[in-house]
Amino acid sequence: MGLRLDLDHVSSLTIASFIIPYICSTSVSFFVVFILAIFSELAHSSSQNAMHITAILGESVVFNCPVEFPGDHPVPYVLQWEKKGQDIPIFIWYENYPTHSGVGYEGRVSRVSPDSPYGLASLNLTNIKESDQGWYECNVVFLNRPPSSTNKNGTWFHLDVHAPPRFVVTPEEIIYVNLGDAIILNCQADGTPAPEIFWFKDEHPVDPSPTGTIGIFNEGTELRISSIRHEDIGDYTCIARNGEGQISHTARVIIAGAAVIMVPPMNQTKLEGEKLEFPCGAKALPGNVTILWSKDGQPVREVTSLETRLSIKRDGTLVINPVSGDDSGHYKCEVSNGIGDPQVASAFLNVEYPAKVTYTPTVQYLPFRLGGVVQCYIKANPPLQYVTWTKDKRLLEPYQTKDIIVMNNGSLLFTRVNQNHQGKYTCTPYNVQGTQGSSGHMEVLVRKPPTFTIEPQNVYQRKVGESVEMYCDAQEAEGTQKPKIEWQRKDGQQLPKNRVRIYSGNITIDSLRRTDFGYYQCVATNEVATIVATTQLVVEGTQPHAPYNITVNTTEFNAAVSWLPGYSGGPDYKQEYTLWYREVGTIADWSRVAVTPIGSTSIIINNLKPSTLYEFQIVGKNALGDGMLSKIVTAKTADPLNTSVRSVEPSKTATTNSFQSDAKAGPRPGPPRNVSIHEVDSGFLLTWAAPQERADLLKYYTILYRTDRDWRDLTKNTKLRADETKYIVKNMVGGRTYYFRVLAHSNSTYESSEEFKYFVPARVKQKAVTAGVVGGILFFIVAIILSICAVKICNKRKRRKQEKAYNMVACRITDARNGGQIPTVRQVPLNKLAESHTYRDFSLELAP
Numbered sequence: 130m131g132l133r134l135d136l137d138h139v140s141s142l143t144i145a146s147f148i149i150p151y152i153c154s155t156s157v158s159f160f161v162v163f164i165l166a167i168f169s170e171l172a173h174s175s176s177q178n179a180m181h182i183t184a185i186l187g188e189s190v191v192f193n194c195p196v197e198f199p200g201d202h203p204v205p206y207v208l209q210w211e212k213k214g215q216d217i218p219i220f221i222w223y224e225n226y227p228t229h230s231g232v233g234y235e236g237r238v239s240r241v242s243p244d245s246p247y248g249l250a251s252l253n254l255t256n257i258k259e260s261d262q263g264w265y266e267c268n269v270v271f272l273n274r275p276p277s278s279t280n281k282n283g284t285w286f287h288l289d290v291h292a293p294p295r296f297v298v299t300p301e302e303i304i305y306v307n308l309g310d311a312i313i314l315n316c317q318a319d320g321t322p323a324p325e326i327f328w329f330k331d332e333h334p335v336d337p338s339p340t341g342t343i344g345i346f347n348e349g350t351e352l353r354i355s356s357i358r359h360e361d362i363g364d365y366t367c368i369a370r371n372g373e374g375q376i377s378h379t380a381r382v383i384i385a386g387a388a389v390i391m392v393p394p395m396n397q398t399k400l401e402g403e404k405l406e407f408p409c410g411a412k413a414l415p416g417n418v419t420i421l422w423s424k425d426g427q428p429v430r431e432v433t434s435l436e437t438r439l440s441i442k443r444d445g446t447l448v449i450n451p452v453s454g455d456d457s458g459h460y461k462c463e464v465s466n467g468i469g470d471p472q473v474a475s476a477f478l479n480v481e482y483p484a485k486v487t488y489t490p491t492v493q494y495l496p497f498r499l500g501g502v503v504q505c506y507i508k509a510n511p512p513l514q515y516v517t518w519t520k521d522k523r524l525l526e527p528y529q530t531k532d533i534i535v536m537n538n539g540s541l542l543f544t545r546v547n548q549n550h551q552g553k554y555t556c557t558p559y560n561v562q563g564t565q566g567s568s569g570h571m572e573v574l575v576r577k578p579p580t581f582t583i584e585p586q587n588v589y590q591r592k593v594g595e596s597v598e599m600y601c602d603a604q605e606a607e608g609t610q611k612p613k614i615e616w617q618r619k620d621g622q623q624l625p626k627n628r629v630r631i632y633s634g635n636i637t638i639d640s641l642r643r644t645d646f647g648y649y650q651c652v653a654t655n656e657v658a659t660i661v662a663t664t665q666l667v668v669e670g671t672q673p674h675a676p677y678n679i680t681v682n683t684t685e686f687n688a689a690v691s692w693l694p695g696y697s698g699g700p701d702y703k704q705e706y707t708l709w710y711r712e713v714g715t716i717a718d719w720s721r722v723a724v725t726p727i728g729s730t731s732i733i734i735n736n737l738k739p740s741t742l743y744e745f746q747i748v749g750k751n752a753l754g755d756g757m758l759s760k761i762v763t764a765k766t767a768d769p770l771n772t773s774v775r776s777v778e779p780s781k782t783a784t785t786n787s788f789q790s791d792a793k794a795g796p797r798p799g800p801p802r803n804v805s806i807h808e809v810d811s812g813f814l815l816t817w818a819a820p821q822e823r824a825d826l827l828k829y830y831t832i833l834y835r836t837d838r839d840w841r842d843l844t845k846n847t848k849l850r851a852d853e854t855k856y857i858v859k860n861m862v863g864g865r866t867y868y869f870r871v872l873a874h875s876n877s878t879y880e881s882s883e884e885f886k887y888f889v890p891a892r893v894k895q896k897a898v899t900a901g902v903v904g905g906i907l908f909f910i911v912a913i914i915l916s917i918c919a920v921k922i923c924n925k926r927k928r929r930k931q932e933k934a935y936n937m938v939a940c941r942i943t944d945a946r947n948g949g950q951i952p953t954v955r956q957v958p959l960n961k962l963a964e965s966h967t968y969r970d971f972s973l974e975l976a977p
Contacts, residue, residue, distance in 0.1 A: 179264070179285035185373065186292035186321075189255040191241060194267035194284050195248030205272045208240065208250050213264035220252060233260070254288075259321060262290040293374035294324035298350075299367070300378070305385040305414040306357045314352040314380055318369035328352050329366045357382075386468030388413035393474035394462060399452050400562070401482035407447040409462035409474065417466050420445035425458045454482040454510060484509035484558035485565035493554075493571055494609075495546040496578035496658035503541040503573055505556035513539055514560050519567075521552045534807045534814065544816075551575040577606035578658035583634070585651055585664035591641050592699070593670040601651035601662060602634045612653040612660075619648035619663060619821075643671030646696060669699030673749030673756030676706070676730075678797055680878075681764035685739045688764060691731035692747050693796055695756065702751040708732050713742040713763065739769050798826040801871040801882040812859035813889075817871045817882060819854060826875040827851045833870045834858075840870070848874075864891040 184190045198204055210220040212231075219231035220238045230238050234254075241251035250269050254261065267284040298317035306312060318324045326349035328335040335352060337344045342355045354361055366379045383389065392410030399405050411418045422429045422441060429435055429447070434455055440448045445464070449456060457480045465471035488506040495501035505516055516539035518525040527533045527541060533550075534542040539558055543550055551574060557567040583602040591597045603612045614634035618624065625645070630637045638645060646668040653660050674695030682689040690708060697704045706724040711717055724732045737743065742765045749756040799822030806815045820827060829848035833840045849856065861867060867889065871882040 179287050181287045181289065183289045183291060184257050186257060186259060186290060188257055189253065190257065190288065191247055192252040192254070192265055192267065192286050193247045194250040194252065194269075196250050196269055199271060207270040207272065209268040209270070210238070210252050211266045211268065213266070219265075257288075257290055259290050259292050259319075262288055262321070290321055291373050292319075292321045294318040294320035294369035294371055294376050296369065296376060296378060300365075300380040302380055303389055303412065304380055304382045305387075306362075306382055307385050308357055308359070310357045311353070311355045312357065312382070314365055314367070315350060316352070316367035316369070316378060317350045318376070320369070320371050320373065322371050324369040324371040324375075326350050327368045327370065329368065331363045332366075335365070384469060385414045386466060387470070388418050388464040388466045388468075388472055390462070390464055390472050390474045394447070394460065394476035396477045396479070398479040398481060401454050401480055402451045404450040405448065405452045405456075405478060407460055407462070407476060407478075409445040409447065409464065411445060411464035411472070413464070413466040413468075415466060418445075419465055419467075421463045422447050423461050423463070424456075429460075452478070452480050454480050454485075454508065456480050457510065479510070481510050481562055483563040483565045484513055484560040486556065486558065486568040489569040490571055491569075493573050494657040495543055495550055495573060495575050497546055497548075497575050499546060499578055499658060501543045501546050501658065502536070503543070503554055503571070505539045505541075505558065505568060507539050507556075507558045509558060509560040511560050511562065513558055515539070516559070517557045519555045525554075528808050529810050534805075534816070537805075546575055548575050576609050576657045579603045579605050579609070579612040579653050579655050579660055581651075581653065581660065581662055584662045585649070588665045588667060590667045590669065593641055593643060593668055595641050596637060596639045597641060597666060598635060598637045599649065599651075599664060599666075600635045601653075603653035603660065605655055606657070609657050610655045612655040615652045615654070617650050617652060619650050622647075638666075641666075641668050643668055643698075646671065646674065667696065667699075669701070670753065671696075671698045672754045673697050673702075673704045673751050675757040676747040676749060676759045679745065679747060679759055679762045681745055681762055683737075683764050683766045685767045685769060686735065686737050688734045688737055688743065688745070688766065689731065690734065690745055690747075690762075692759065694730055695749060695759075697749070698751045698753060698756075702753070703728060704749040704751045704756065706730070706732075707748050707750065708734070708745065709748065709758070710734060710743055710745045712738070713744055737766050739766050741766050796823065796826055797875050797878040797880045798823045798873045800880045801830070801873050804869060804871055804882050804885040806858070806869065806885065806887045808890075809857070812857050813861055813887075815856045815858050815869060815871075817854050819851075820873050820880070827873050828876060829874050830854075831872045831874065831879075832856060833872065835868050836865055843869075861889045863889050865889055 180193075182190055182192070192210070196206065205224065208220075208222040209218045211218045215231065217231055218229070219234045220240075221229040222240050228240070230236070237255045239253050239255075241247045241253050243249055245251070250267055252265075252267070265286040265288060267286070296316070296318050298315050300314040300316060304312060304314075314328075316326055316328075318326065328345060328349070335343065335345065342358075343361075344353050344355075345351065346353060352365065352367070362382055362384060364379050364381050366377050368375055368377045381389070389412050390409060391412050392408045394407040394409055397405065397407070407422075409420055409422075411420060420441070424432055424435070429439055432439075434453065435449065438449050438451065438453070440450075442448065445462065447460065447462070457478055459475055459477050461473060461475040463471045463473050485508055486506060487508050490504070490506075493503050495503070505518075507513055507516070516535065518527060518541060525533075527535045532544045532547075534544065536542050539556065541554075553570045554573050555567045555570055557564055581601070581603045583600050585599045585601050589597050589599055599616075601614060601616070603614060605611045616624065616631060616636040625638065625642075628639045630639075634651070636649070636651075645666060648663055648665050651662045651664075653662075676692040676695050678693040680691050688710075692706075694704065705727040706729070708722045708724060709719040710722075711719045722732065722734065724730075742763060745762045745764065747759045799820030801820055802818040804815070804817045806813050808814075815832065829851060830844075830853065831848065832843040834843045835841060843858065844856070865888075867887050869885045869887065872879045873882075
């Protein structure tokens with residue numbers, strides 16, 4: 130690449146800064162030679178084709194300018210870089226002299242290192258600005274060479290600077306208008322290349338209207354609306370875009386007067402006792418803005434607990450100082466100035482505080498020989514972590530006490546109450562914020578529960594329209610109150626108001642209807658316990674009740690459906706069934722198939738799609754009409770490559786990671802209830818309650834667990850008896866979550882409990898490690914002691930056997946000398962004979 134020097138580009142600053150100092154240090158004759166060299170270069174300069182360089186705003190570039198020394202011999206030279214349009218060079222360099230940087234280029238221009246692959250005159254320009262765009266020229270002046278007409282000098286560069294868009298003019302964020310007004314939204318942006326402007330209204334492109342009421346002018350920078358209509362109200366967004374990026378700005382056009390929330394409140398978490406501020410800055414035209422605050426739908430001024438701690442600033446900010454635990458809730462600010470609809474913004478306040486006891490009963494009762502609970506009434510945020518208990522001023526360790534379990538809410542569950550459980554108790558709750566202290570003393574008294582003196586019959590059978598009276602009464606134990614008698618339906622439905630009379634514990638239901646069919650409970654309650662007696666009311670002459678225990682076995686194209694019949698309406702009524710089914714996820718109507726022969730409780734549906742999910746339900750019918758539909762059962766047909774039959778339980782197919790039954794069809798017991806788990810000394814105690822429905826079908830229990838998607842059999846081939854409702858789970862790993870299900874089995878099928886989730890505390894892992902270390906040390910000590918004892922016992926036996934062998938031989942010799950007969954035996958020396966007996970006896974000792 131050629132180089133040149135033009136005198137017009139050598140400024141006075143060049144001469145002043147470099148030539149004059151150089152004259153002071155050299156001879157006058159050499160200066161003359163220097164001047165002649167400059168003019169020689171000017172006379173023979175020639176221009177080359179300019180180089181174009183493109184850079185992005187903020188980047189760095191290198192202008193590559195090599196130096197061609199005369200005769201390829203390095204000589205001193207002056208380097209000067211100029212920018213077209215600026216009188217003073219932007220960079221001047223001469224060896225061993227301070228460099229010069231032009232105005233606006235300070236700290237951004239430097240000579241490239243001579244060791245780099247670029248030329249000796251190359252320039253590095255950093256942190257590029259849009260103003261850096263333009264023409265640059267490289268000039269090199271050799272100081273100590275004669276003029277040469279063959280050498281070329283000078284290089285031109287053009288720098289193009291690309292920059293993403295930036296707005297220079299934008300409309301206001303909120304523009305108040307009246308209907309019929311004309312507005313202009315102006316949106317201008319700079320950037321390289323020049324950005325394009327696009328307009329959107331509510332996320333849709335703005336198209337000029339044929340009538341001219343809406344138009345885009347001045348290369349897209351102006352959006353004009355000549356007459357505002359209702360449909361023109363909304364958010365207008367202008368987007369500036371070029372090859373380096375895009376930016377956007379939104380202006381909201383609203384009818385004048387409508388209040389707008391500019392600073393909405395945000396969700397906050399505070400500690401009890403801190404100060405809370407919820408902002409609600411609003412803007413309106415006119416500006417007579419009214420701000421109303423409410424908490425959980427109630428005006429804050431009417432919340433009694435906030436009266437002395439509440440204030441509202443002039444800018445609408447809600448202040449509560451200090452906050453209390455009861456202040457948690459949803460807070461809403463509503464702004465309005467009487468024009469248009471009010472605007473609303475809301476936020477949630479979460480107040481954390483140490484766990485605290487909210488109520489301490491002076492006396493609590495436990496029922497003798499039954500299960501009972503001693504309550505600790507607690508509030509905590511964050512949630513409760515644990516509760517410590519004392520009994521008679523001594524620390525109570527429930528995990529190490531038989532028949533006592535700590536419930537999730539911190540209360541004590543006594544599985545079987547005895548007289549030793551009586552005493553004075555206190556509880557102290559804790560969460561991550563700590564505790565606010567212990568409860569007061571609670572006197573826990575053990576008393577006998579009430580007992581039934583009159584129980585209802587097992588079954589009451591009546592016809593539609595008749596009346597039924599069911600009897601019940603109970604008496605209190607000594608020292609307790611008389612129990613209160615109440616009646617309720619077991620399924621939770623309400624008793625009919627106008628047809629029910631209850632007097633002295635007895636209930637009478639008049640004008641029986643088919644909906645009265647079901648189980649009823651007599652509930653006797655006093656301060657000690659609640660006892661329940663259950664009876665069944667059968668109403669004859671009604672339409673059938675819903676079938677239940679629906680089971681579906683599927684293949685690739687078929688589904689075998691079976692069920693148990695609901696109540697038929699009485700012994701004089703027979704019922705027939707209809708199966709309803711349809712494909713899940715479609716809008717198709719239910720397909721109906723009559724079940725034959727009449728009275729059959731199973732059917733096979735053919736011509737189904739493989740790998741498809743279907744819904745099934747059954748309805749019965751008798752002479753009085755159609756009965757109630759069963760619950761919907763969902764089952765999927767088999768895949769084309771898998772024609773194995775599987776059974777699906779209706780109650781388990783609708784949940785994620787569900788437990789699916791592979792049990793055979795048939796009547797099954799109800800599900801186990803109230804599954805829970807608690808830590809005890811020997812592990813974790815899993816407990817549950819027996820099924821309420823069809824308990825007579827229960828034969829045994831099994832337990833499943835999982836820590837991931839796959840269920841495992843905890844009891845393996847063990848069958849827990851029907852009267853067992855507890856199981857000790859060992860070796861659970863701390864810091865992990867376990868899921869449990871208890872299965873109630875009949876002879877041919879089973880029913881599963883709800884899934885129970887339990888997180889094992891991380892401390893269990895540390896406890897296990899500590900127990901292992903301590904156990905290992907104890908085992909080592911015991912092993913040493915046993916080894917020493919074994920050695921002593923073996924030595925003692927050895928001595929005894931040696932003495933015995935010696936005495937036997939000695940006795941035989943004595944007998945022979947006295948005329949006795951000695952058996953024919955091999956003659957062995959006495960000491961060897963003793964050793965032989967000892968060896969055989971010792972080897973027999975080790976044989977087992």
